[in-house]
Amino acid sequence: xxxxxxxxxxxxxxxxxxxxxxxxxxxxxxxxxxxxxxxxxxxxxxxxxxxxxxxxxxxxxxxxxxxxxxxxxxxxxxxxxxxxxxxxxxxxxxxxxxxxxxxxxxxxxxxxxxxxxxxxxxxxxxxxxxxxxxxxxxxxxxxxxxxxxxxxxxxxxxxxxxxxxxxxxxxxxxxxxxxxxxxxxxxxxxxxxxxxxxxxxxxxxxxxxxxxxxxxxxxxxxxxxxxxxxxxxxxxxxxxxxxxxxxxxxxxxxxxxxxxxxxxxxxxxxxxxxxxxxxxxxxxxxxxxxxxxxxxxxxxxxxxxxxxxxxxxxxxxxxxxxxxxxxxxxxxxxxxxxxxxxxxxxxxxxxxxxxxxxxxxxxxxxxxxxxxxxxxxxxxxxxxxxxxxxxxxxxxxxxxxxxxxxxxxxxxxxxxxxxxxxxxxxxxxxxxxxxxxxxxxxxxxxxxxxxxxxxxxxxxxxxxxxxx
Amino acid sequence: xxxxxxxxxxxxxxxxxxxxxxxxxxxxxxxxxxxxxxxxxxxxxxxxxxxxxxxxxxxxxxxxxxxxxxxxxxxxxxxxxxxxxxxxxxxxxxxxxxxxxxxxxxxxxxxxxxxxxxxxxxxxxxxxxxxxxxxxxxxxxxxxxxxxxxxxxxxxxxxxxxxxxxxxxxxxxxxxxxxxxxxxxxxxxxxxxxxxxxxxxxxxxxxxxxxxxxxxxxxxxxxxxxxxxxxxxxxxxxxxxxxxxxxxxxxxxxxxxxxxxxxxxxxxxxxxxxxxxxxxxxxxxxxxxxxxxxxxxxxxxxxxxxxxxxxxxxxxxxxxxxxxxxxxxxxxxxxxxxxxxxxxxxxxxxxxxxxxxxxxxxxxxxxxxxxxxxxxxxxxxxxxxxxxxxxxxxxxxxxxx
Numbered sequence: 028x029x030x031x032x033x034x035x036x037x038x039x040x041x042x043x044x045x046x047x048x049x050x051x052x053x054x055x056x057x058x059x060x061x062x063x064x065x066x067x068x069x070x071x072x073x074x075x076x077x078x079x080x081x082x083x084x085x086x087x088x089x090x091x092x093x094x095x096x097x098x099x100x101x102x103x104x105x106x107x108x109x110x111x112x113x114x115x116x117x118x119x120x121x122x123x124x125x126x127x128x129x130x131x132x133x134x135x136x137x138x139x140x141x142x143x144x145x146x147x148x149x150x151x152x153x154x155x156x157x158x159x160x161x162x163x164x165x166x167x168x169x170x171x172x173x174x175x176x177x178x179x180x181x182x183x184x185x186x187x188x189x190x191x192x193x194x195x196x197x198x199x200x201x202x203x204x205x206x207x208x209x210x211x212x213x214x215x216x217x218x219x220x221x222x223x224x225x226x227x228x229x230x231x232x233x234x235x236x237x238x239x240x241x242x243x244x245x246x247x248x249x250x251x252x253x254x255x256x257x258x259x260x261x262x263x264x265x266x267x268x269x270x271x272x273x274x275x276x277x278x279x280x281x282x283x284x285x286x287x288x289x290x291x292x293x294x295x296x297x298x299x300x301x302x303x304x305x306x307x308x309x310x311x312x313x314x315x316x317x318x319x320x321x322x323x324x325x326x327x328x329x330x331x332x333x334x335x336x337x338x339x340x341x342x343x344x345x346x347x348x349x350x351x352x353x354x355x356x357x358x359x360x361x362x363x364x365x366x367x368x369x370x371x372x373x374x375x376x377x378x379x380x381x382x383x384x385x386x387x388x389x390x391x392x393x394x395x396x397x398x399x400x401x402x403x404x405x406x407x408x409x410x411x412x413x414x415x416x417x418x419x420x421x422x423x424x425x426x427x428x429x430x431x432x433x434x435x436x437x438x439x440x441x442x443x444x445x446x447x448x449x450x451x452x453x454x455x456x457x458x459x460x461x462x463x464x465x466x467x468x469x470x471x472x473x474x475x476x477x478x479x480x481x482x483x484x485x486x487x488x489x490x491x492x493x494x495x
Numbered sequence: 496x497x498x499x500x501x502x503x504x505x506x507x508x509x510x511x512x513x514x515x516x517x518x519x520x521x522x523x524x525x526x527x528x529x530x531x532x533x534x535x536x537x538x539x540x541x542x543x544x545x546x547x548x549x550x551x552x553x554x555x556x557x558x559x560x561x562x563x564x565x566x567x568x569x570x571x572x573x574x575x576x577x578x579x580x581x582x583x584x585x586x587x588x589x590x591x592x593x594x595x596x597x598x599x600x601x602x603x604x605x606x607x608x609x610x611x612x613x614x615x616x617x618x619x620x621x622x623x624x625x626x627x628x629x630x631x632x633x634x635x636x637x638x639x640x641x642x643x644x645x646x647x648x649x650x651x652x653x654x655x656x657x658x659x660x661x662x663x664x665x666x667x668x669x670x671x672x673x674x675x676x677x678x679x680x681x682x683x684x685x686x687x688x689x690x691x692x693x694x695x696x697x698x699x700x701x702x703x704x705x706x707x708x709x710x711x712x713x714x715x716x717x718x719x720x721x722x723x724x725x726x727x728x729x730x731x732x733x734x735x736x737x738x739x740x741x742x743x744x745x746x747x748x749x750x751x752x753x754x755x756x757x758x759x760x761x762x763x764x765x766x767x768x769x770x771x772x773x774x775x776x777x778x779x780x781x782x783x784x785x786x787x788x789x790x791x792x793x794x795x796x797x798x799x800x801x802x803x804x805x806x807x808x809x810x811x812x813x814x815x816x817x818x819x820x821x822x823x824x825x826x827x828x829x830x831x832x833x834x835x836x837x838x839x840x841x842x843x844x845x846x847x848x849x850x851x852x853x854x855x856x857x858x859x860x861x862x863x864x865x866x867x868x869x870x871x872x873x874x875x876x877x878x879x880x881x882x883x884x885x886x887x888x889x890x891x892x893x894x895x896x
Contacts, residue, residue: 054600056644086704087601087642207516207552212598212642221518221550221560224605227638228562228592229546232611234696235632235655236588238719238746239613242690243628245790248879249777252627260618260627264665265780268680269732277780278677280665284620289673302729304783334672437879439618482781 048094048110049075055088055104078112084125089211094118097132103211122164126157128211133171145193146176154185155209164193169208175201247437250482254439256415256465259283261480263463272299279481288333288479295326314347314358323347324360331466336473338428339368339381364389369428371472383472385420385428397423414442428470435463435480516552519896521545524861526891533883540569540585542889560594587623588613592634601642609634631658636696649700659690683735686723693720711752719744727776729785742775744790761802761812769794777825784834788824795819809852809859818843828875841871841881857896863889 050059053068060066060081068074068082068090076082076092084090084106092100094113102108106125112118117137131138133151140147140156142164147156152171158164166175167190175191176182177198185191190204206217246252255261261283268276273296281288300307300322307322314320327342344363349355370382377383386395395401401420409415414434421427434442442462468477526542544566551559567587592609610633615626636653667687670678698715721744725737747770754763770793777789798816805811822839829835847865854860864886871881 085644087644087647089601205518207518208555210555212556212601217552218518218520221520221548221558224550224558224560224594224596225520225546225548225562228560228594228607228609229564229590231634231636231653232564232590232592232609235611235634235657235694236613238694239628239630239657243615244879246628246690249789250879254618258619260620262627262665266681266736267730267778267780267783268677268736269730269734270680272732275730275783276677276680278673278681279780280669280673282665282668284625287668287672289669291673291677302731303785304730308783332673 048092048113049073050082050090050092053088053090056085057088057090057102058083076110078110080110082106082108082110092120096136098136098138099130101128101211103127103209122156122158124158124160126155126211128155128209129153131171142193144178144195145198147173148176149173153208162195166191166193167204167206167208250437250463253435253437253463253480255283255478255480256433256435256439256441258439263480263482265481267304269300273297275300275304279479281479281481283478286333286475286478288331288477290329290331290479290481292327292329294324296322297325298322312360315356316358317355319347319349319355319358327362331468331477331479333473333475333477336371336468336470336475336477337369337375337382338468338477339370341366341368341381362388369468369470369472371470371474374472383426385422385426395422396426399423401427409441412443412445414444426471428468428472430469431465431467433465433467435465437463518548518550518552520548520550521896522547522894524891524893526861526863526889528863528887528889528891530885530887532880532885541567542569542891543567556597556599558596560592560596562592562594563590564592565589585616586613590632598640603640604637605640606637607635625661627661629659629661630690631660632656645703647700647702649698649702651696651698651700653694653696655694655696657690657692657694659688662690663687664689681736684725684737684739686725686737686741689721689724691721691723693722694718695720707756709752709754709756711750711754713748713750715746715748717744717746717748719746721775724775726774727778730778736778740774742773744771744773744775746771759804761800761804763800765796765798765800767794767796769796772823782832782834784826786825790825791823792825793821793823807853809850811851812847812849814847814849816843816845818845827871827873830874830876832875837872839871839873839881841869841873844868851893854892857894859893859895861889861891861893863887 050068051071051073053070053072057068058065059068059074059076061077065083082090082092082102084102084104086104088104090102092102092110096118098118100120103126106127107123108125108127109121109123111120115136117139119139121141123143127140129138129140130153131149131151138149142156142158143162145164145166147154147166149171152173153169154171154173155167155169156164166173166185168185168187170187172184172186174182174184175193175198177193179197181198183191183198183201185201188204189201190206191201192199209217251264252260252262261281264280266278268278270276270293275294277292277294279290296307298321310320311324323345325343325345327340327345329340331338342362342365346361346363347358348361350357350359364387366387367385368378368382369385370377374383384396386393393400401422404419406417407413407415408417416432417429419427419429436442463480463482465478465480522545524544527539528542529536529539546562546564548560548562551561553559565588569585588611590609590611592607594605594607596603596605612631613629614623615628616623617626617628621627632655634653634655636651638649638651641648664685664687666681666685669681694717696715696717698713700711700713702709702711704710721742724742726740726742728734728736728738730736749768750766752763752765755761771791773788773790775790777786778784779786796816796818798814800812800814802810802812820841820843825839826834827837827839845865845867847863849861849863851859851861867885869881869883873881876882
């Protein structure tokens with residue numbers, strides 16, 4: 028009898044002792060408290076825990092608790108959990124805040140989890156319990172079923188793929204759960220985590236979009252793209268080339284939908300040019316000083332073309348003329364000879380490929396196609412305030428050529444005088460400095476118009492362009 | 496593209512497996528609004544955005560995120576660089592991306608691939624697909640993430656290739672139409688696809704959580720290789736106008752964002768510091784001015800936000816941002832276009848008010864008003880506006896499921 032008593036005592040002692048659970052697979056900062064002292068759980072260590080052990084996890088931290096019957100609970104990040112007891116009939120634990128996932132062995136002991144607002148009781152299942160700081164508990168069931176009870180003992184059976192919430196006002200009806208099972212590898216719930224990943228993808232796309240907007244913007248800043256006076260996209264590329272030491276060539280290329288226009292002007296000077304061409308170009312038309320500039324323009328050859336039809340202008344014998352030969356203060360550029368040619372397909376071989384000579388100027392006298400000064404028409408089609416000029420010359424043989432000149436903003440709007448405040452010394456010509464210039468040539472010789480947009484300052488500086 | 500098809504195949508086959516879970520997610524916003532610049536207004540137009548995803552949970556450690564995002568902007572975005580002075584710009588884009596995420600013990604690996612098409616109509620002769628600035632992007636990359644008690648760390652690398660199918664240098668188109676002398680003078684070393692680029696972005700993020708605050712710091716470096724854009728040189732007799740070297744840009748960016756975690760009042764303060772270094776120059780042919788380091792700049796932005804969240808799910812927010820941009824090589828010009836000794840700087844001030852109100856489950860009515868002032872020491876504005884006010888208002892619906 029004595030032996031039996033001792034045996035029963037030892038058995039009961041060992042029974043309760045060996046029902047002790049253990050924690051393992053601690054990740055991050057996991058702490059447990061068996062008496063009064065919190066201790067940190069080492070990673071990959073197996074630590075036996077006694078009933079009433081409290082476990083606390085920080086951000087990005089988790090730990091697993093194994094029970095004697097093979098059931099397991101994983102305590103997720105930022106959670107506070109208490110293992111209360113395990114005996115041959117039941118396992119009891121509490122979750123105060125955070126999230127736990129429970130894998131309960133089937134046909135085993137009763138397994139209970141309490142939260143501040145709910146009690147979950149099961150026999151064999153896989154479920155997650157969450158308790159937030161507002162006292163709301165959420166139970167998601169991934170396998171089997173769980174009975175969830177609120178503090179007023181109202182209960183529901185929550186089945187696989189359902190969840191239930193228990194708030195301060197009691198338990199709600201179970202609903203379909205769209206959250207997938209989570210291994211509590213993040214502090215965020217799967218839906219928020221999914222949104223985060225989606226937005227991260229979208230933000231990568233935004234970074235690329237922003238940098239492309241910047242590239243496109245630089246094209247505008249560089250004045251490589253604009254809208255013409257008719258609302259069509261026109262691309263402009265302008266270049267300066269140095270064919271020889273006393274020359275430079277300005278080239279402008281234009282494309283629009285289904286058309287290509289270009290212009291080129293070869294400038295020839297009396298002597299070698301400095302590397303900074305702006306020192307020369309700003310004084311090409313007029314020069315202030317008592318003596319003539321040492322560098323001046325002697326020849327010019329300009330071509331504007333739509334690749335088939337073309338207009339050619341040629342000036343030679345350039346020199347700087349003083350305002351007063353005895354006491355000069357301003358020098359103005361002049362050519363002794365100047366010629367204007369135009370050619371369609373049929374005239375392209377005339378005058379060495381320059382086209383038909385329409386008018387020329389030599390040492391003060393003009394000559395015209397057909398020997399008679401053409402009939403000239405000059406208009407401001409949209410009124411004096413709008414910077415759109417039209418002129419047409421009709422020669423005695425019926426040949427005609429017209430030009431429409433527009434001063435336009437880059438968005439295609441034709442400038443008006445009221446768009447600018449002109450200083451007393453400024454005239455309409457100063458608009459050309461600021462904006463784009465569009466010239467449209469039409470002629471009885473052409474198959475198509477020549478339509479060229481360019482930033483016209485250089486051409487104005489040398490006197491090719493002028494708006495009156 | 497092959498990779499995308501393969502991924503799609505895997506994705507659909509996985510969808511047949513019984514244990515695979517899905518998280519559908521859709522965000523749709525539809526707005527009507529107007530855009531004003533210096534008093535000129537655009538016509539009323541639509542602005543819509545759609546983000547859709549169907550996250551596939553292969554198991555607890557493996558997920559696939561197929562994401563579609565699309566947008567149509569009939570009216571300009573306030574932050575869009577308005578200087579181009581185009582009021583009628585219409586944009587649309589579609590991005591398809593696929594991301595795989597494997598996570599275990601607070602560590603994640605996320606390889607990704609995406610393909611994006613962006614279409615822009617600015618003028619009346621441009622139709623969808625024929626816009627000068629249409630571009631396509633193919634991108635691959637990966638991200639590593641480690642969540643730790645003290646911080647979250649992210650390292651990422653992305654490669655993206657940008658193609659402008661409708662943009663080619665005009666020189667490349669002038670071969671048969673201008674005289675051979677001029678063509679040969681222009682074309683030596685000149686490229687064709689001058690806006691196309693290959694980009695390599697490497698970055699690191701560090702996120703800490705002191706008290707109830709989330710503090711994100713991010714550093715990224717992007718190397719941009721404009722493989723067909725030749726370097727512009729000063730015109731010198733006997734030398735071509737382009738070098739054989741190609742344009743290379745390097746972008747360094749440091750960002751920080753402080754956010755509180757309060758559900759009632761959200762406060763945030765962000766800053767960005769960006770330095771773009773480029774070897775490309777420019778030549779202003781109309782003023783015969785050579786400008787070295789035309790594209791380089793340093794910019795700094797600061798942007799606080801406050802948002803009040805209502806109990807019914809609605810919210811009211813105010814945000815402000817200030818950006819200062821200093822070009823390192825680009826000279827400012829006076830109103831007539833004459834170059835000055837100073838370099839261009841720009842200031843952007845943007846204020847936005849937004850209100851959101853729930854009208855049905857997951858559906859919100861939303862209104863946004865934004866006002867922006869931009870000023871600069873650049874006074875020459877023939878081709879591009881550097882000084883302007885712009886405003887936009889948008890009214891519409893947002894849906895989130």
